[in-house]
Amino acid sequence: MEQPYILHLLTTAKNLSPFDVNMAVDAGWVSAIPYINVEPSETKGLVQDVIFSRSPKGLQKTGIFIGGRDTKQAMDMLKTAKNTMLPPFEVSVFADPSGAFTTAASMVTAVEKELKDKFNTTLKGKNLLALGGTGPVGQAASVLAAQVGANVKIIGRQLDKAERIAELCNDEFADGQIAIKTATNNDIAELIKTADVVFSTGAAGIELLNSEHIASASQLKVVADVNAIPPSGVAGLDPFDNGKKFANSPSGAVGVGALAIGNIKYQTQNRLLKNMIDSDKPLYLHFEHAFEVAREIVKSAK
Numbered sequence: 001m002e003q004p005y006i007l008h009l010l011t012t013a014k015n016l017s018p019f020d021v022n023m024a025v026d027a028g029w030v031s032a033i034p035y036i037n038v039e040p041s042e043t044k045g046l047v048q049d050v051i052f053s054r055s056p057k058g059l060q061k062t063g064i065f066i067g068g069r070d071t072k073q074a075m076d077m078l079k080t081a082k083n084t085m086l087p088p089f090e091v092s093v094f095a096d097p098s099g100a101f102t103t104a105a106s107m108v109t110a111v112e113k114e115l116k117d118k119f120n121t122t123l124k125g126k127n128l129l130a131l132g133g134t135g136p137v138g139q140a141a142s143v144l145a146a147q148v149g150a151n152v153k154i155i156g157r158q159l160d161k162a163e164r165i166a167e168l169c170n171d172e173f174a175d176g177q178i179a180i181k182t183a184t185n186n187d188i189a190e191l192i193k194t195a196d197v198v199f200s201t202g203a204a205g206i207e208l209l210n211s212e213h214i215a216s217a218s219q220l221k222v223v224a225d226v227n228a229i230p231p232s233g234v235a236g237l238d239p240f241d242n243g244k245k246f247a248n249s250p251s252g253a254v255g256v257g258a259l260a261i262g263n264i265k266y267q268t269q270n271r272l273l274k275n276m277i278d279s280d281k282p283l284y285l286h287f288e289h290a291f292e293v294a295r296e297i298v299k300s301a302k
Contacts, residue, residue, distance in 0.1 A: 003054070003058050003061050004030040004031055004061065005028060005029045005030045005031070005061045005062075005063075005277060006029070006030070006031045006033060006061065006062050006063075007024045007029040007031070007032050007033070007062075007063045007064070007065055007273075007276075008033050008035065008046070008050055008062075008063070008064050008065070009021070009024065009032055009033065009034050009035065009064075009065045009067060010035045010038045010043070010046065010064065010065070010066050010067065010068075010077065011034070011035065011036055011037075011038060011066075011067040011068045012037065012038050012039070012040065012067075012068040012069070012070065012073060013036065013037070013067070013068055013069055014036055014037055015036060016034040016035075016036055016067065017067055017098070017099070019099060020032075020065065020067055020096070020099070021034070023266075023269050023270060023273060024065065024273055026270065027269075027270050027273035027274045027277070028273070028274060028277050029063070029273065029277070032065075038068075040073055040076060040077055040080070043077045043080045043081055043084070044080055044081075044084045047064065047080070047081045047084040047085070048084060050062060050064060050091060051084075051085060051086065051089040051090065051091060052089060056088040056089060059088075059089060059090065059091050060280075061277075062091045063091050063092045063093070063094070063276045063277075064081060064091055064092070064093045064094070065093075065094050065095075065096070065273075066078055066081070066093065066094070066095040066096070066097070067096065067097055067098070068097045068098070069097055069098050069136065070097060070136070071097055071100060071101075071136050071139050071140060071168075071173075072168060072172060073097070074095040074096075074097040074286075075095060075172070075173070075286060077095065078093055078095040078284060078286060081093045081284075082284050085282065090281075090282040091282055092275075092276040092279060092282045092283040092284070092285070093282070093283070093284050093285070094272055094273065094276060094283070094285040094286075095285065095286045096269065096272075096285075096286075096290070097136055098136050098137075099265065099269070100135075100136030100137045100139070100140050100287075101140050101286055101287035101290045102265045102268045102269040102272070102290045102294075103137050103140075103226055103261065103262075103265050104136075104137050104138075104139075104140035104141035104144060104201075104287055104290075105140070105141075105144060105265075105268060105287055105290035105291040105293070105294040106261050106262070106264035106265040106268055106290075106294045107137070107141050107199060107201075107224050107226055107256070107261045108123075108141055108144045108145055108148075108291065108294075109264060109291065109294040109295050109297075109298050110224060110242075110256045110260060110261050110264060110298070111123070111145075111197055111199075111222045111224050111256065112148075112295075112298075113298050114221075114222045114243050114254050114256060115197070115221060115222055117243070118221070118222075118243065118252075118254055119221050119222075121221075122148070122149070123145055123148050123149060123150040123197065124148060124149030124150070125149060125150070125151070126149075126150050126151065126196035126197050126221075127150075127151050127153075127191075127194055127195050127196050127197070127219075128142075128145050128150040128151060128152045128153070128195070128196065128197040128198070128199065129153050129155055129183075129188070129191055129192070129195050129197070129198045129199070130142045130145075130152060130153065130154045130155060130199045130201060131155045131185075131188070131198060131199065131200045131201065131202055131208040131209060131233070132155070132156070132200065132201045132202025132203065132206075132208055132233070133153075133154035133155055133156060133162070133165070133199065133201055134154060134156040134161055134162055134165045135201055135202070135203075137201040137226055138154060138165075138199065138201035138202075139154075139165060139168070139169055139173070140173075140287040141199050141201060142154055142166075142169055142180050142199070143169045143173045143174050143178065143180070143287070144287060144288070144291050145197075145199075146169075146174065146178035146179070146180050147174060147177070147178060147288075150197065151181075152178075152180045152181070153180070153181045153182060153183050153191065154166050154169070154180055154181075154182050154183075155182070155183050155184065155185060155187070155188060155191075156182070156184060156185070157184065157185055158184070159182060159183075159184050162182040162183070162184065163182050165182075166180045166181065166182045173287075185208075188208075188209070188213060189212075189213065189216070192209070192213045192214075192216060192217045192220070193216055193217060193218065194219065195217055195219070195220055196219055196220065196221050196222075197220075197221060197222050197223070197224075198220070198222075198223040198224070198234070199224055199226075200223065200224065200225040200226065200227065200233035200234050201226050201233075202227070202233055203227075204227050204228075204229040205227075205229060205230075205231060206227075206233060207231055207232065207233060207234070207235060208233045208234065209223065209233065209234045209235060210235045211235040211236060211248055213235075214234075214235065214236070214246050214248055214249050214253065215248045215249070215250065217249065217250070217251060217253065218250055218251055219251055220249060220251050220253040221251065221252075221253055221254070222253065222254055222255075222256065223237065223246070223253060223254075223255045223256070224255070224256040224261060225237050225239075225255070225256070225257060225258055226258050226261055227239075227258055228257075228258035228259055228262065232257075234255060236248070236255070237255040237257055238257050239257040239258040239259040239260075240257055240259050240260065241255045241256065241257040241260065242256055242257065242260035243255075243256065264294055264297060264298060265294075267294075267297045268290050268293050268294045268297060269290075271293050271297070272285055272289065272290060272293055275293075
């Protein structure tokens with residue numbers, strides 16, 4: 001009997017995301033096996049059980065997906081998994097905690113498209129505010145935007161937490177090659193006056209950018225929100241909006257809603273999961289690879 005495609009899904013949370021299971025099966029993984037409440041220290045043992053239970057040929061039909069809710073934890077588990085491989089006993093591993101990596105990559109890509117199409121420019125040198133940026137999506141999106149040259153500020157309710165997250169992004173995720181800064185929600189009214197781009201990545205049901213903010217933003221170009229559950233994180237932005245102008249923006253700023261971003265995210269995650277199946281060599285995938293794929297998807301759609 002031919003061996004089936006098996007994806008082992010590890011999560012430190014008490015439940016595995018049904019979204020990730022559906023995505024895995026739809027991408028061609030015949031079996032998506034959950035492992036919940038996984039301790040990061042258990043990663044090595046689980047990976048060893050995966051790689052030594054099949055022949056090298058069978059391992060080409062085997063993969064590992066790392067979920068959870070903590071970006072650093074997921075990246076550490078990805079690193080541990082990679083270091084546990086013993087060629088030719090290797091499998092592909094894909095980290096996407098809370099879907100944050102594919103969502104962040106899709107949001108940054110969607111913003112890049114609007115900047116190019118509507119303003120004939122890029123993220124390089126732009127002032128960018130990541131509202132609610134201390135969460136998983138905000139972290140990954142901030143790193144990606146900073147890596148392509150944006151001047152990023154992570155905005156949070158508590159400055160000390162924002163500073164810890166910025167340090168994590170700068171040092172752990174980007175090896176000191178970027179310099180994300182921080183501010184608090186109390187600073188938004190002043191910072192928005194010189195902002196070019198806003199990422200709204202806070203919790204559902206909280207408006208982070210109001211109509212007064214938008215009306216006072218004289219150089220604002222693009223605002224993106226990943227919250228699909230009403231009310232929107234941005235006043236006047238619908239989840240389906242995809243490059244629609246804000247009526248009260250003095251600079252002609254446009255908005256990208258959560259479902260427009262989600263369309264790219266779905267395709268990105270699907271392609272990465274398929275890449276794991278199709279690749280002749282093991283892949284170790286995270287937010288940077290998601291960004292590459294998201295860009296390819298948007299470029300091919302034109």
